[in-house]
Amino acid sequence: MPFKLYPETARGKADHGWLNARHTFSFSSWHDPEKIHFGVLRVLNDDRIAAGMGFGMHPHDNMEIITIPLSGSVRHRDSMGNEGTIGSGEIQVMSAGSGVTHSEFNASRTDELSLFQIWIFPDTKNVAPRYDQWDYSSKEKNNIWTTLVSPQSVGEGSWIHQDVYLKTGRFDTAETVHIHTRGKGYGLFLMVIEGEINILDQSLGARDAMGIWDEDSIPIQCTKASRLLLIDLPMNT
Template sequence: MKTILHTAESRGKADHGWLNSYHSFSFANYHNPERMNFGVLRVLNDDTVSGGQGFGQHPHKNMEIISIPLKGDLEHKDSMGNTTVIKEGDVQVMSAGTGVFHSEYNKNKNEDVKFLQIWVFPKTQNVTPRYDQISTQDLAKKNSFYQILSPNKTDQGVWIHQDAWFSLGDFESGVTSTYTLNKVNNGLYLFVLEGNVNLKGQELKKRDGIGIWDTNKISITANSPSKLLVMEVPMEM
């Protein structure tokens, strides 16, 4: 098993006043040639948007874009005609494909919205743009990983145009859980949302990320009540 550690403090940071963003990989004005991507995982931004503020309409093309709200309500509008609000417990996916415009705003005036913005390179270029969102409340399981995204339209969770699987985990202190990869030669990027966990002697705290490859499974022990996001992705584009 090989690993690469990205501590919370080592991430790039952008403070725009209305937006505070931490970048696990190079993005916008943050450029680190050693942190361009992890396999097909291109962007992992940890965003906080002030009340009533947001991203104006902007374009995307040939990218799978996943948003996972952690707090508050995020309003989405796009050129496909979708106007929706996503909140904690939801997962949103947009396949940009041949091209799409969208905007994202904090729907509430008096509180921040916090969400993860994740970009994954697709395995198929120039697909027809599409949008979907789900609530994970009925999928959630305590003390085990549960799938929220896959390549398969009929699987649990949302789907994207890539051989990637995302899972969440909500663990009590002292619980050990194993994640088994779905596809040979895929890698894992583990991101700690809350708490403190141990991976084969490596301590990981809140907002630490670690890339893992050359293995078919991992075991994680929660040292405190912890929430985790696991992103299984192809290592070659």
């Protein structure tokens, strides 16, 4: 069975005082030639940002950028004129396209912000930049997946310029859930946000991840109550 493990302990680390980051894939000054991307998934950063701190205005192009606050709130501003705050239970999606600048700050002056930032290669370059945010908290139910991102033609959650489905789910102890690839040329990237699972005879704990490809149905046994992130994606960039 083709799979690749991404242990929490093997992630890249960056501690800038105000920013404590963990990188699943090569990013900034941390480079691992074996961890450049998984299919069209280029970046999965696990960031903790001190109160009142953040990233000033900076540019991006030709990347689909997804931000998922885990605790706390993000204050966003961009060159398209968008401003707002995104909290836990919401998702932010930005298609950088032909070029955009933006800033992201911890909206709190007292509490730390924890978030995932995910970058996905687009299927079309130099599109018009766009921004979206969506509150998915009312859609979440125990022991089922909630789709946060899908391709434009599908219309579930927010959409991006890529044939990708991004889902989260909260599953009870002893729950078994099956995940499915879409066949040859597609893969699944699974991260344990919280909890502990067993998959393909591997035990994964908090922030451990696995990439799987060219498989059909794979059972996940939750050995503890778990929150999971699942990205269903094309393997060819």
